[in-house]
Amino acid sequence: MKTKKKKSQITEDKIIESALNLFSEYGYSATPTSMIAKKAGISEGTIFKYFPKKKDLLVSSLTRFIDKYGEKLVISPLENNYQIHKNEKFEDLIKVIIKERIRLFIKQSVPIRVLLTEVQYHEELREIVINKLSKKIIYFGTNMIEDYIKKGELIDKNSLVIFRSIMGAIMLMVIQKFTAPNIGQNNLSMDEEIDLIVDIFLNGIKNSKASDKI
Amino acid sequence: MKTKKKKSQITEDKIIESALNLFSEYGYSATPTSMIAKKAGISEGTIFKYFPKKKDLLVSSLTRFIDKYGEKLVISPLENNYQIHKNEKFEDLIKVIIKERIRLFIKQSVPIRVLLTEVQYHEELREIVINKLSKKIIYFGTNMIEDYIKKGELIDKNSLVIFRSIMGAIMLMVIQKFTAPNIGQNNLSMDEEIDLIVDIFLNGIKNSKASDKI
Amino acid sequence: MKTKKKKSQITEDKIIESALNLFSEYGYSATPTSMIAKKAGISEGTIFKYFPKKKDLLVSSLTRFIDKYGEKLVISPLENNYQIHKNEKFEDLIKVIIKERIRLFIKQSVPIRVLLTEVQYHEELREIVINKLSKKIIYFGTNMIEDYIKKGELIDKNSLVIFRSIMGAIMLMVIQKFTAPNIGQNNLSMDEEIDLIVDIFLNGIKNSKASDKI
Amino acid sequence: MKTKKKKSQITEDKIIESALNLFSEYGYSATPTSMIAKKAGISEGTIFKYFPKKKDLLVSSLTRFIDKYGEKLVISPLENNYQIHKNEKFEDLIKVIIKERIRLFIKQSVPIRVLLTEVQYHEELREIVINKLSKKIIYFGTNMIEDYIKKGELIDKNSLVIFRSIMGAIMLMVIQKFTAPNIGQNNLSMDEEIDLIVDIFLNGIKNSKASDKI
DNA sequence: TATGAATGAGCGTTCATTCAT
DNA sequence: TATGAATGAACGCTCATTCAT
Structure with a gap:
């Protein structure tokens, strides 16, 4: 039985998934956080709530x-x-x-x-x-x-x-x-x-x- | 007998060598041109005379x-x-x-x-x-x-x-x-x-x- | 009755006003964005949020x-x-x-x-x-x-x-x-x-x- | 009777002509000296011999x-x-x-x-x-x-x-x-x-x- | 919690200028 | 006299990060 994921967990997952995909495409250093935010469909500031x-x-x-x-x-x-x-x-x-x-x-x-x-x-x-x-x-x-x-x-x-x-x-x-x-x-x-x-x-x-x- | 290298060739070599070493250490994207210039002992502008x-x-x-x-x-x-x-x-x-x-x-x-x-x-x-x-x-x-x-x-x-x-x-x-x-x-x-x-x-x-x- | 302007609109206005004044004084090419930012009382980066x-x-x-x-x-x-x-x-x-x-x-x-x-x-x-x-x-x-x-x-x-x-x-x-x-x-x-x-x-x-x- | 122009005069003329043409096309501030030198067919340093x-x-x-x-x-x-x-x-x-x-x-x-x-x-x-x-x-x-x-x-x-x-x-x-x-x-x-x-x-x-x- | 706005250090790049040859 | 090489300050622009709301 899958427990319903908390909203914050969903956000964190979206960030990680977007980040990994972009890192793999462009490399970590060449991937701006803005791009990750965009791909994850969230605002840039939010990323830093999860990952300082x-x-x-x-x-x-x-x-x-x-x-x-x-x-x-x-x-x-x-x-x-x-x-x-x-x-x-x-x-x-x-x-x-x-x-x-x-x-x-x-x-x-x-x-x-x-x-x-x-x-x-x-x-x-x-x-x-x-x-x-x-x-x-x-x-x-x-x-x-x-x-x-x-x-x-x-x-x-x-x-x-x-x-x-x-x-x-x-x-x-x-x-x-x-x-x-x-x-x-x-x-x-x-x-x-x-x-x-x-x-x-x-x-x-x-x-x-x-x-x-x- | 090696002919004396032209000055510009020496500079270019220094740039390339420094660049490759730094790229290998930090990755291409994470290596600033300023760091390359410093390591090569030249000014940053010079790099761009050789590599636009x-x-x-x-x-x-x-x-x-x-x-x-x-x-x-x-x-x-x-x-x-x-x-x-x-x-x-x-x-x-x-x-x-x-x-x-x-x-x-x-x-x-x-x-x-x-x-x-x-x-x-x-x-x-x-x-x-x-x-x-x-x-x-x-x-x-x-x-x-x-x-x-x-x-x-x-x-x-x-x-x-x-x-x-x-x-x-x-x-x-x-x-x-x-x-x-x-x-x-x-x-x-x-x-x-x-x-x-x-x-x-x-x-x-x-x-x-x-x-x-x- | 004028509605209160949004903050971002105010910023944009400040940028434009400063820019036009400086362009008219020094010419477009001779006006650095840093000078515009200073005159507008904002940071340089902000300019590029509004005008890429x-x-x-x-x-x-x-x-x-x-x-x-x-x-x-x-x-x-x-x-x-x-x-x-x-x-x-x-x-x-x-x-x-x-x-x-x-x-x-x-x-x-x-x-x-x-x-x-x-x-x-x-x-x-x-x-x-x-x-x-x-x-x-x-x-x-x-x-x-x-x-x-x-x-x-x-x-x-x-x-x-x-x-x-x-x-x-x-x-x-x-x-x-x-x-x-x-x-x-x-x-x-x-x-x-x-x-x-x-x-x-x-x-x-x-x-x-x-x-x-x- | 036209006197033969001195070489240096010819160079100066070429610089001025190239410069004016480029200034008129791009504006003074937007015209790099390198472009003037190129158009005049001389080296960049030469310009500064004539015009410090x-x-x-x-x-x-x-x-x-x-x-x-x-x-x-x-x-x-x-x-x-x-x-x-x-x-x-x-x-x-x-x-x-x-x-x-x-x-x-x-x-x-x-x-x-x-x-x-x-x-x-x-x-x-x-x-x-x-x-x-x-x-x-x-x-x-x-x-x-x-x-x-x-x-x-x-x-x-x-x-x-x-x-x-x-x-x-x-x-x-x-x-x-x-x-x-x-x-x-x-x-x-x-x-x-x-x-x-x-x-x-x-x-x-x-x-x-x-x-x-x- | 999430956002939008702002920041400022630092990046890649340009360019007027210098100088040894 | 003219060049080619080099410089470094300054430029336009980016981006990780902060913060009031």
Whole structure:
């Protein structure tokens, strides 16, 4: 049962949503508060009732995003998926996880882009991102890998390197699909690419038969 | 023998260098021209003799960077390495290429960071990056992979996906090393990480013996 | 009963008044917005809340002047005078009209001077002046002349030339009175000059008796 | 025999000519020295070798114009015309003078416009204009009128008013022809207008027969 | 709580002016 | 003598922020 939102909460939401969208389009510094007010359909003064400094608006909205999605949607469901699919083969599990993750990623690409960009310039964000996101993601990822190593399904290599490499491969794929989709003639769908990437990571690209010959 | 640079060229260089450093530290929009002038040790007016609009300073300095390093250092040497090491095993070649690339990457991390950030907001940059960098890099990378597929050393999988995945894995490694070096207890040097990553890509992470059993 | 003006209207009025006075004293281009703000007793930023570009301030204030005085005071009262004095002799009518016009002219000399000067450099103003002022004035003036020609009181000559000539004579008189009042020993008051000018236009300066002799 | 102009004189001429043209197009304040330099085909620094302050450029070029044309072309030839045509009827003399004057006026409209505009804002110019131009013109004009009054050809009215009125009528005609030529359907050529204006001034516009009746 | 009006520091940019060559 | 490079004060304008209502 959804409780009726208070009016002030609605206003705050409108501000944050408008701000994030504009930050992602023009960058934080290049977005005037006047533009945010206009987009949110409120007066400029109102913004400062909710966020005394412009920077608060950035930090709060991203923190809120991390709290809401980082915890609830990025981390927990990981664990959720993990619990459900725990007994499946690694191959199948990782594919499910990635695909689900990407769906969220795309849906939340606006705050994510802002976060990844502004984290460069704002110390506060950096700490939040590292502590609330990166560490948790890596903790989960490496643990998962190590579980499967223990099970004997994966070979015993540095789990951080493995996990980070898979993430890097996936991330660059997503970036390319969105920024330069028709680079390199490639008709694969995202899901097909994911399958292929996972396959590469699992089986490698060396042609064993050939390499025997050498 | 280097000819003595003209005074105006020196000034222009100072402006560009200061600008790129500050853009990378604070972001383009958050860097006032007054700050650039101060750092370059010149007057603010002088900047505008060289770059009529602030944006010209961004675009020109990045274009110049791409022209100088994109062509001379990123693309050609790739081909150079490639010619020299062509007959080596893929494994050895790719390690050399990656390590050399990373060295350049680190040396030029300032303009690269600016480029990767600002490309989001400035159409002109996007076109330049895609046409002058991405396409060429991908063209070279996929060709290289395909060469080794033909030689029978690599299995026949989509070369774009393979190349992009390796790049992604490497990139995320570099980013992590620079932004959160002590995440996940990992004492590997960069070179060791590269060796490991290449190993993973070549041989995969599946434990073949175990998977047989399943 | 005048309703109390809204605060913003008062501010706008102050800006326009200060601007026009300064424009008339120093010229539009030579008047900084900072000076306008100071004279109006407001901050510089406020000016741009009302007039986004400095030029808007010029055009708006002159347009407003034309709308207020051009229509209400320059054109209509002409017609008003005309209706009332219609049956008088041309001589008496034209004197009344000129004198009344000059009174307004002097009272509004500030915006008029700005208008006459800046019309040279700004296309927008030119169109407004021609369409909203010149044409209407000339239309009225020529019609009036033609009425009196039909009545047989004036001889049948080109009404535009007649009207324009009277205006020119009056204008130059006003200009001289204001810029170089003591040029040529002339103790006539403005009203006396007007009477004289009208007399000259009506009766000419040729000495008929003398010219007969020649 | 024209002496060969010194190079520096040529440069100075180029500067003045360019400056006057641009001042007349954009106004003195709105014309940057850089634009003048460009138009004159010289470097910006050079201007300040000849005219240490921008204002010197305005005052010098207009003073020079007045000295050259005011004296040589505006005043003397007036006297010249006058001496030659002295014995003609006033009507013929004044027409010749006006037509010749207008020809010069048009040829020199650029500096004249600048002069008439900038005289409002620069005290120095005002003095020069009044002393070197206005007074002389009026002195000549009134004397001429008075001569003809003495001869009995013109009636005895204030010569300043007569002269100034004719000038005003002519000036407004010229202004209208150049700024709004197709206002009021009027196909008269400039010369025809002049003839008409002189006719009006000489004979007046009152219909004597009619006025008798009243 | 929300607004509209105002602020003023600071921004990108211009431009008259200087000066070494 | 003329230039090209540089200057820095001042300009038009923006924008985060304040505050009375």
